[in-house]
Amino acid sequence: MSDTNTATAQTNTGTPTAVVSVKPVVLPAPGRGEDLQVRVSAPAAGGDLPVVVFSHGFGWSMNGYAPLADHWAAHGFVVIQPTHLDSRTLGIPVEDPRTPRIWRFRIEDLARVLDGLDVLEAAVPGLTGRVDHDRIAVAGHSWGAQTASALLGARILDSDGVPGEDMSDPRVKAGVLLALTGLGDDLTPFAAEHFPFMKPSFATMTTPALVVAGDKDQSPLSTRGPDWFTDPYTHSPGSKSLLTLFGAQHSLGGIPGYEVAETTDENPARVALIQHLTTAFLHSALTPEDTGWQTAATTLGEAPHPLGELRSK
Template identity: 80%
Template sequence: MSDVPTGTPTTVISAKPVVLPAPGRGEDLQVRVSAPATGDRLPVIVFSHGFGWSMNGYAPLADFWAAEGFVVVQPTHLDSRTLAIPADDPRTPRIWRIRVEDVTRVLDGLDVLEASVPGLGGRVDHDAVAVAGHSWGAQTASTLLGARVLGPDGVPGDDMSDPRVKAGVLLALPGLGDDLTPFAAEHLPFMRPSFDHMTTPALIVAGDHDDSPLSTRGPDWFTDPYTHSPADKSLLTLFGAEHSLGGIPGYEVAETTDENPARVALVQRLTSAFLRSALHPGDTAWKAAVTALEETPDPLGTLRHK
């Protein structure tokens, strides 16, 4: 586990934008780095935002994780509204792949990012790296864990997994491509994943009221990444949660239709505990968090494991 005191408020420091050169991308990669002001052996979470967001979003998660002892790295992908790239941009069909390259570029540039935050140098555990993401960002993160995009012939495409990534948190990750709506099947061909090779340990979080307009299946579509991937996986199903899972993209944002601070707090606690234990074996935070959820008289969700 990271050597950050728990139980007392933790000061978080943040730097943005940190710019990583990205030849051939058309835009250099802008990144936000957040970390606790004290502590050593800090594990890393690279977080991929959902469609249209940026390094400035997801404060409920990024701030919480940083206060819990993680270095949180948030790249701004090309689909971000802050970049205003038009839909007919020639890069658009490749943005899903460029997103994965963005995360890889962050991993390659961890030394640069560490040096960007005053006082962070020498405090980062480069061997304890996780990826996380929400919605399209979860699809991005899953690819680093071993998920692959099926080609038109149904054959899995390139393996873009990264051995530096030891664990993942996948929030509202879309399921298999067999049940896409006609619009999604035509315009979003990358939404045909295979989870057969997603072997890296992961916590998958789904809302049982997340009824996506991209699928004909209903909320259980978001449990596919758990059902169709090999162990070691856990599935947190949140009761009453829609696509924002209670409001993880931000506080009082327009896209949140199921505002629920208690639900967000549960996501915060369980994701942090899972990653602490996955990245630093011997940490008992995950076991304690699971026990606490199981013993709650009126829980906000349920956990499955395999």
């Protein structure tokens, strides 16, 4: 049984936009040990809607990240949120034999969502025929950003520094990578031992992306400072932008949810800036004639913002 909720959200112009959200939509997942549970949120009206598939951070689920999912859906996107195997809602123990491969199951979850778009579309009342399957973006926060980056072309290096399998997906046209961890050369000994998949190469991450990093995000997994989170921008090819948020820690002001325990730097204004800029980026990346991102980037470049700065290449 799925739950259907209708919420009213605000567009940038203040016009109310109804959002319909359905959960859980279940996609069969042979070999995963658990079928894939998904939340789908979409505008109640409109057609040719682009898609954003969002990968949550460690321990979260399809129920998190309302500040982003609700905002994007209210501004014209179909937002799809799978629940990965590391979710606290599933309670899978550390000793589970799937644990070492959860990073890979996560990537497969996103591909499975893309394969099942017809099923997901049909699960939302009134959505059938309104989704543009050719305009797809992926997004993610923290571990979710690493998951999403694989579909953009990032690859995992083995112990000899050789790039592993290419898991990029040509269906994905753009990405938003929030607090994506950096190069594996800078892992702490604990992280290097327990998280061998945290050794990315961004050299082949060619799909356009917006990288978002906090300048106070000090990770216990890295021997470096917050600039570690700028590696995905620095070490990837062009068609990338980097939004550096002043004073932001790993939750970037509160994107996982409102008043959640993990947010140590709650800042509604910072979250609002992320909402505005990610929405503009996604619209322009998936609709080339849309100039909203160019306008927003120019404005931020010409008039320094107290909450962040933007660079592009």
